[in-house]
Amino acid sequence: MRRILVTGAAGQLGSELIPALRERYGSDNVVAAMHRSPLTEEVADSGPFTQVDATEQDSVERAIRDYDIDSLYHLGSLLSVAAEANRPLAHRVNIIGLLNVLEAACDTGLERVVIPSSIAAFGIDTPHDSTPNETLQRPTSLYGISKVFGELMGNYFFERVGLDVRGVRLPGVVSWKVEPGGGTTDYAVDAFYGAIREGRYTCYLRPGTYLPMMYVPDAIKALIEVAEADVDGLKHHADYNVNSMSFEPTELAEAIRRRMPGFEMDYDVDPLRQYIADSWPNSLDDSVARQEWDWRPDYGLEAMVDDMYENLSRKLLG
Ligand code: VAH
Numbered sequence: 001m002r003r004i005l006v007t008g009a010a011g012q013l014g015s016e017l018i019p020a021l022r023e024r025y026g027s028d029n030v031v032a033a034m035h036r037s038p039l040t041e042e043v044a045d046s047g048p049f050t051q052v053d054a055t056e057q058d059s060v061e062r063a064i065r066d067y068d069i070d071s072l073y074h075l076g077s078l079l080s081v082a083a084e085a086n087r088p089l090a091h092r093v094n095i096i097g098l099l100n101v102l103e104a105a106c107d108t109g110l111e112r113v114v115i116p117s118s119i120a121a122f123g124i125d126t127p128h129d130s131t132p133n134e135t136l137q138r139p140t141s142l143y144g145i146s147k148v149f150g151e152l153m154g155n156y157f158f159e160r161v162g163l164d165v166r167g168v169r170l171p172g173v174v175s176w177k178v179e180p181g182g183g184t185t186d187y188a189v190d191a192f193y194g195a196i197r198e199g200r201y202t203c204y205l206r207p208g209t210y211l212p213m214m215y216v217p218d219a220i221k222a223l224i225e226v227a228e229a230d231v232d233g234l235k236h237h238a239d240y241n242v243n244s245m246s247f248e249p250t251e252l253a254e255a256i257r258r259r260m261p262g263f264e265m266d267y268d269v270d271p272l273r274q275y276i277a278d279s280w281p282n283s284l285d286d287s288v289a290r291q292e293w294d295w296r297p298d299y300g301l302e303a304m305v306d307d308m309y310e311n312l313s314r315k316l317l318g
Contacts, residue, residue: 001071004030005063007052008075010037012173012180018043020220031067054097060104071112074101080120080143080276082182087142094146102157114227117151117169117239119212120144124279131281133241133288141276154238166226167238171212173219174304176312184276185211188252192308195256195263196316204270207250210282214244215299229293236288243284244297255305
């Protein structure tokens, strides 16, 4: 990997992955590709960027050729709630856009493509605790269906077309640089904003709703390590479980309260996001990623809350 294009550059993952890749590969060698959302100052000011509309294959190919790209991270996607709210757009972006990226990669001879999957790729009838890498995948959200499509197409392009595609099934990601939007796990980020701004937060998931979660440095580590792994050691390609922690809203509230005494969380359950969350695993078995490319997370709940509180306080309070 020498020259990398990252789609979805304005999003929660892109805003963190691009600085990490620029540090690793050189700023000029990592091109941020966004569609309509604005980039963070950090991304816009630290290296090249361009507009890409993944729903148009030519747009993807033009960026690859213009910047002499050899590897691509495709992060552009509508998240779970946003996809339910606009199915036609989610189909164009999450399904057609994914296929456009894979075909454009083939047409331009890319060395590697990385596409994140998600815990959303599992459904209500999947074993919920330590969900295996290989198990029943019948998601009942359009986002989850598009993630299974991405995994299957990534593996197909590796096995049948000869394109090196890799991917990890990410838990809900917690970060502070960009406020996420349109997700089901975003309560775990919004709670910190509420705690620091108002000392309280109204959670849209009910107490006891366990979800696999991951602090963004570990998500970035997983995306880079799976991309850089020796292909000869990989028996899987676009569908690696990665896990770090699981918690439910009251456990997060208690951890925040340990740093902000008096923080209050109350509940106003959103039926759609509760339905989606209930269909997702409680935790993932990531032994396959540990065996095949030595995956290891660095952050647990307490370390994440410490780092989130410190960085978000500085961001919001100066
Ligand atoms: C969402 N944050 O909630 C995203 C994520 C695993 C969930 O992909 O839709």
